Amino acid sequence: MDSWNGAFAIGIIRRPHGLKGALKVFSFSGETKHFAGLREVELRRDSARLRYAVTSVEIHNDTPVLFLDGVSDPDIAQTLRGYELWVPRELAAPLKEGEYYVRDLVGLNVVVGRDPIGTVVAVVDGSQAPLLEISREGRKGTLLVPFMDPFVGVPQEQSRTVEILEPWILDTE
DSSP, X not given: OOTTTTOEEEEEEEEEETTTTEEEEEESSSOOGGGGGOSEEEEEETTEEEEEEEEEEEEETTEXXXXXXXXXXXXXXXXXXXXXXXXXXXXXXXXXXXXXXXXXXXXXXXXXXXXXXXXXXXXXXXXXXXXXXXXXXXXXXXXEEESSTTTBOOOBTTTTEEEBSOGXXXXXX
């Protein structure tokens, strides 16, 4: 299996750094340690896909700075602004307990007890917690539910489900 299937976006190129073609990267997770292990990245923007060998990674003030093979001056680096950095899943930021990758939550079947009620279609930033956007079976529109205890249980990877623990939160009428 190609490890690039199921790749993760881990950051976006912000701007060139210095005179040797280095690239400052914004880390989507806020973590930077996983950048040190990168040997290859795929840069993506729109339909463009560019693979580069990573020759070196430095961390400056909690900002990853990447050196890519073939990117040797600021003019070349400038053309890569706005590209997202994609890596195989195993090279993405490691998860802490209780953390989930958004892509693993989207598509989960939502249940109350054993009864299916819908599907997670997106995860939206909320002020206190992420919000699961749920498309409900047989209903128009979506519903936002806080992804936190006591409203939602722990996602079950095997069954691809997440349980609503407080069904009253689904009442919209």
